[in-house]
Amino acid sequence: MSYDNTQGREDLLAFEREQPENFWRADPHLRRIARHWVGEETLSKWExxxxxxxxECAGPVDRAVRENNLTHNLPVLRRWGPYGDRIEEVEHHPSYHEAGRYIYGSGxxxxLGEPGHNLHSQLFGFLSALNGEAGHNCPLACTAxxxxxxxxxxTEELKERYLPRLLSTDYEKLAHGAxxxxxxxxGSDVGANAVRARPGEEPGTWRIYGEKWFCSNVTADLILMTARPEGAPEGTRGLGLFLVPRRTPDGTINRFFIRRLKDKLGTRSMASAELDFDGAFAWALGPIEDGFKNMMTYVINTSRVFNAIGTSGVARRSCFVxxxxxxxxxxxxxxxxEYPLVQETLADMRSETLAMMSGTFHLLHLMDRIELGExxxxxxxxxxxxxxxxxxRSAQSAHEVCLSGIETLAGNGAIESFSVLPRLLRDNVVFENWEGAHNVLLMQVYRDAKQRRLHEPYLAHLRALSEGHPxxxxxxxRWSREFDDVLSAAEGEATLRMRPLGAHLAWLQWAAAMVADGTDEEIIEHFLDRRIGPPAPRDAL
Ligand SMILES: Cc1cc2nc3c(=O)[nH]c(=O)nc-3n(C[C@H](O)[C@H](O)[C@H](O)COP(=O)(O)OP(=O)(O)OC[C@H]3O[C@@H](n4cnc5c(N)ncnc54)[C@H](O)[C@@H]3O)c2cc1C
Incomplete structure (x- = not known):
C-alpha cells in the first residue's frame, strides 16, 4: 500500500466544489413548504x-460574509469626523456593504409593504440565513x-417620511431600523427599564435620557425603544414606545452617544454598542400607556419568528456542509x-432541521393570516x-444540529477557515439569547396559560392540526394532559416541568406543521421516533 496525501486533499476540494451553487434550487423542502402555503400560482411569480x-447567497454573499467576519475586517467605531464634528459612525469593511446590497436588494x-407577506419576506430571510447572521439579518428583523x-x-406624516426608505431595495438610499x-x-426584565422620557418642545415629541446596554445595528436610521415617561408607573405598564431618528428633522445627529462597540462571540460583523441618550429627540408611537404592549405585538413577536428563521438557516447550512x-x-x-453512526447523525440533523423549517414557516403563514384579518x-x-x-426550541435545536455538523467534520470542523460552521455556531449562541432567553420564554408561556388560559386555544389548535395522524x-x-397537570402543580415544581413540556410541545408543533405541508411520512416518523417516541436504547445509556 502506498501512502500519499494527494487524494485526501482532492477529496476536500471536491467537497467544496459540490456545495450548493444555489440555496433555493438545492432545497426541495423549502420549495415544498412555500408551494404548500402560498400555492403554485403565487410561488411561480415569486420564484x-x-x-x-x-x-447570490450561495455565491457572492457567502464570500462577502466570510470576508467581513475576519477579525481584521470587523466594524470599527468612528465617533468623530475629520473636523472634530460628532458623527457617531461605524466603519464597515467594503464586503459588508457588498453583502448588504444583495440582501436588501432581494426585496x-x-x-412587507403589503400586509400578509411575512412568509414571502422570510423565504428571502431564510436564504440569507444560510450565511448565519451575515451582519444584516439582525438589522432586517429590527427593520421589519x-x-x-x-x-x-x-402618523401619516411619519409614514410618508420613513416608510418608502424602509421598504426600499436600494442599499445606498434605504433606511434601516434598530x-x-x-x-x-x-434584558429579560424590561419592566425594570430606567431610561426616561420627558415631553419635548412640540406636541407628540419627547426627549430621551439614560443608557441602553445592548444596541445592535447601532447606526440605524430609526430606533424603536422603550423609555419611562417621568411620573409613569413602575414596571412594564409605565413604559412608552418611542421612535428615535438618527438625525433630527433639522438634519443634525441626534443626542445619543456611542460609548463603545461590544466585542462579541457571534454576529461579529454587525455592530452592537452601548449608548447614552442625553435629550435625544423622539416621537411617541401609539398611546404612551400601551408602549410595552405595542412593542411586544408589532416588534418582539416579529423578531422572534425572524430569529427562528435565522436559526433554521444555521441548521440547514450545517446539513449541507x-x-x-x-x-x-x-x-x-x-x-x-458509509458508516451507520455517521448516517444516523446526518439523518437526525436532517429531520430536526426540516421539522424546524416546517414549524417556523407555518407560523409565518399564521402571521400572514392574522395580519390579513383571516x-x-x-x-x-x-x-x-x-x-x-x-x-x-429552534435556537436550541440549531445549536445541536450545528454541533453535530462540526462533529462530522471533526478536526476540520473546529477550524474557522475551513468551513462556515464555527461562525454559524457562534452566531447561533447569540440567537439563543436575544429576543427572549429560553427560561424567560418558558415562563411567559406558563404565565399566559396560568393567568390568561392561553393554553386552551393553543392546545385546541394543535389537536386540530394533528387530526388524521394517529x-x-x-x-x-399525552402532552396536553401534562400541560393541565403542570398548571395545577405548585409553582416551583411547575416551573421545572415547563422545560421538558415546552420542548415537547415545540416538537409537536413542528410535526403537525410537517403533516400539514406534506413532508414525507418517513421524515415525520424519524422525527417522532427521536423526539416523541419511546427512548431509543442509546438514549437510555
Ligand atoms: C450580541 C447581542 C446583541 C444584542 N442586541 C440587543 C439589541 O439590539 N437590543 C436589545 O434590546 N437587546 C439586545 N441584546 C440583549 C438581549 O436581548 C438580552 O441579552 C436578553 O434579552 C437577555 O437579557 P439579559 O442578557 O439581561 O439576561 P437576564 O435577563 O439577566 O437573564 C440571565 C439568565 O437568567 C434567566 N432568567 C431570567 N428570568 C428568569 C425567570 N423568571 N425564570 C428563570 N430564569 C430566568 C435567563 O433565562 C438567563 O439565563 C443583545 C444581546 C446580544 C448578546
Missing part, C-alpha cells in the same frame, strides 16, 4: 427572485419591526457516509404561545 437570490423588506410598528401606529430595550440591570463532507471524506478506506381566534391564540416555544394525535393528547 425568479428566489432563484436569483438563492444563487426582503420591500414585500419598525415597519410594522410604523404602519400600525405611526430596537433597544435592554439596559445594564437586565456535513452531508457533503461525509460523502467525500474517507476514513479507514470508505467515505465516512385568522380565527383559535389560530391567533395558538400563534401567541407557539411563537415563544418555537423561538426557544401517532401524532396521541402524543398531543
Amino acid at each position: 425568479p427572485d428566489l432563484h436569483r437570490f438563492g444563487a 426582503v423588506m420591500k414585500v 419591526g419598525v415597519i410594522k410598528a410604523l404602519m400600525a401606529l405611526g 430596537q433597544f430595550l435592554t439596559e445594564v440591570q437586565g 456535513a452531508h457533503g463532507y461525509a460523502r467525500r471524506r474517507k476514513a479507514f478506506g470508505p467515505p465516512i457516509i 385568522a380565527s381566534e383559535e389560530e391567533a391564540g395558538y400563534a401567541r404561545t407557539a411563537i415563544n416555544l418555537n423561538k426557544m 401517532r401524532l394525535s396521541s402524543a398531543v393528547e
Whole structure:
C-alpha cells in the first residue's frame, strides 16, 4: 500500500466544489413548504427572485460574509469626523456593504409593504440565513419591526417620511431600523427599564435620557425603544414606545452617544454598542400607556419568528456542509457516509432541521393570516404561545444540529477557515439569547396559560392540526394532559416541568406543521421516533 496525501486533499476540494451553487434550487423542502402555503400560482411569480437570490447567497454573499467576519475586517467605531464634528459612525469593511446590497436588494423588506407577506419576506430571510447572521439579518428583523410598528401606529406624516426608505431595495438610499430595550440591570426584565422620557418642545415629541446596554445595528436610521415617561408607573405598564431618528428633522445627529462597540462571540460583523441618550429627540408611537404592549405585538413577536428563521438557516447550512463532507471524506478506506453512526447523525440533523423549517414557516403563514384579518381566534391564540416555544426550541435545536455538523467534520470542523460552521455556531449562541432567553420564554408561556388560559386555544389548535395522524394525535393528547397537570402543580415544581413540556410541545408543533405541508411520512416518523417516541436504547445509556 502506498501512502500519499494527494487524494485526501482532492477529496476536500471536491467537497467544496459540490456545495450548493444555489440555496433555493438545492432545497426541495423549502420549495415544498412555500408551494404548500402560498400555492403554485403565487410561488411561480415569486420564484425568479428566489432563484436569483438563492444563487447570490450561495455565491457572492457567502464570500462577502466570510470576508467581513475576519477579525481584521470587523466594524470599527468612528465617533468623530475629520473636523472634530460628532458623527457617531461605524466603519464597515467594503464586503459588508457588498453583502448588504444583495440582501436588501432581494426585496426582503420591500414585500412587507403589503400586509400578509411575512412568509414571502422570510423565504428571502431564510436564504440569507444560510450565511448565519451575515451582519444584516439582525438589522432586517429590527427593520421589519419598525415597519410594522410604523404602519400600525405611526402618523401619516411619519409614514410618508420613513416608510418608502424602509421598504426600499436600494442599499445606498434605504433606511434601516434598530430596537433597544435592554439596559445594564437586565434584558429579560424590561419592566425594570430606567431610561426616561420627558415631553419635548412640540406636541407628540419627547426627549430621551439614560443608557441602553445592548444596541445592535447601532447606526440605524430609526430606533424603536422603550423609555419611562417621568411620573409613569413602575414596571412594564409605565413604559412608552418611542421612535428615535438618527438625525433630527433639522438634519443634525441626534443626542445619543456611542460609548463603545461590544466585542462579541457571534454576529461579529454587525455592530452592537452601548449608548447614552442625553435629550435625544423622539416621537411617541401609539398611546404612551400601551408602549410595552405595542412593542411586544408589532416588534418582539416579529423578531422572534425572524430569529427562528435565522436559526433554521444555521441548521440547514450545517446539513449541507456535513452531508457533503461525509460523502467525500474517507476514513479507514470508505467515505465516512458509509458508516451507520455517521448516517444516523446526518439523518437526525436532517429531520430536526426540516421539522424546524416546517414549524417556523407555518407560523409565518399564521402571521400572514392574522395580519390579513383571516385568522380565527383559535389560530391567533395558538400563534401567541407557539411563537415563544418555537423561538426557544429552534435556537436550541440549531445549536445541536450545528454541533453535530462540526462533529462530522471533526478536526476540520473546529477550524474557522475551513468551513462556515464555527461562525454559524457562534452566531447561533447569540440567537439563543436575544429576543427572549429560553427560561424567560418558558415562563411567559406558563404565565399566559396560568393567568390568561392561553393554553386552551393553543392546545385546541394543535389537536386540530394533528387530526388524521394517529401517532401524532396521541402524543398531543399525552402532552396536553401534562400541560393541565403542570398548571395545577405548585409553582416551583411547575416551573421545572415547563422545560421538558415546552420542548415537547415545540416538537409537536413542528410535526403537525410537517403533516400539514406534506413532508414525507418517513421524515415525520424519524422525527417522532427521536423526539416523541419511546427512548431509543442509546438514549437510555
Ligand atoms: C450580541 C447581542 C446583541 C444584542 N442586541 C440587543 C439589541 O439590539 N437590543 C436589545 O434590546 N437587546 C439586545 N441584546 C440583549 C438581549 O436581548 C438580552 O441579552 C436578553 O434579552 C437577555 O437579557 P439579559 O442578557 O439581561 O439576561 P437576564 O435577563 O439577566 O437573564 C440571565 C439568565 O437568567 C434567566 N432568567 C431570567 N428570568 C428568569 C425567570 N423568571 N425564570 C428563570 N430564569 C430566568 C435567563 O433565562 C438567563 O439565563 C443583545 C444581546 C446580544 C448578546
